[in-house]
Amino acid sequence: MARTAGSIGTETAKRVLKEALSLFAHHGYAAVSTRQIAAACGLQVGALYNHFPTKQAILHALMATHLRELLEAVSNARLSNEPSAALEDFTRFHIRYHIGKPEEVFIAYMELRNLEPEPYAEVMKLRQEYERTLRGILREGQARDVFQIEDVPVTAMSIISMMTGVNTWFRYGGRLSATEIEEIYVNLVLSVVGLRKPATVQLEEIA
Amino acid sequence: MARTAGSIGTETAKRVLKEALSLFAHHGYAAVSTRQIAAACGLQVGALYNHFPTKQAILHALMATHLRELLEAVSNARLSNEPSAALEDFTRFHIRYHIGKPEEVFIAYMELRNLEPEPYAEVMKLRQEYERTLRGILREGQARDVFQIEDVPVTAMSIISMMTGVNTWFRYGGRLSATEIEEIYVNLVLSVVGLRKPATVQLEEIA
DNA sequence: GTCTATATGATGATAGAC
């Protein structure tokens, strides 16, 4: 069957998702034809429809799977109970996860408008569930007076935009390693809530 | 002629750009047909080609015009010479400009991959020119020891991602007005470089 | 499950009349 986004069974279906992921990320969903996807899998067009009822079902499966895996991963990340440590944990998790899955992230952000209302609503719900994790951390830190936050929802969206932005410029083999970027972003994000990790480079420079 | 991005003369050409802007922003470049654009202008397809040689030329004109206007506007914004004031000026400018032109911004970020190498390179150059303005401010503030910045390029991209992110969630008539959002973002951006506007809400809360 | 063949319609772009 392999019709639902949650359970993709067969090897061929997995292959289709893998190739479609790459093609959609590079050229955009609307610009990729089912023939291209089939060819990349070593199939003819007709065979594709044994695994997915429509082209859009492939897109939906990619997005929903990505977001579900993201939610599962952040749930497994076991963030600290202390707000500033939790925010650091969340930042490291987000940067690492997003740098590791640039194509999935790109599609999940760029191809939303190609979804029909129903799958769109489902995907948006998953996204908001992830954003809620961050808002929870921010609210907790605000309540305990360890964060300086003017507006929690806006700050949460800002932090997410800031962090997800790495995917627009980061390339392996560039000036900075993924680990270095992670460290920089921890400082950037903590700064946003009025904190700053003590005893790092920029403090030494000032002293 | 109206073939080059810089100079679009006739009324009809302007109309085409206006309608294409809206259609591309809503459905995506690849998903919009030339017939749709023509119909929105009250034309037949053939007439479109009196004004633009290809569909992609319309996209290119939209992106290049937007970025050129953005550069002109930021140049006219007369940013302060003092780094922290300049950063505040830049933030206010960026938020205001981007909230005011959501469709242009959306297209300029989302449809880059639909450009051929040459127009792509031109558009990227314009984008980088804008980013350079912010990097200049950050470097100046770093040199004068008023900003705490670990890495100027990464911080610049973070700030731009953060600010441009408003366009993904801001809607007129929502909880916050454009002015309120501008104020919040000034604080967020100054926080990123280790500053915070004095005597605002969150300081009173702490006291 | 995959193939070939095909239905049905839309696509970007052009030609030539007015």
Add this chain to the structure above:
DNA sequence: GTCTATCATCATATAGAC
């Protein structure tokens, strides 16, 4: 400058043989 008509190609999706 716009129209109508058309080209050649491509699209998604389906049917039926193997």
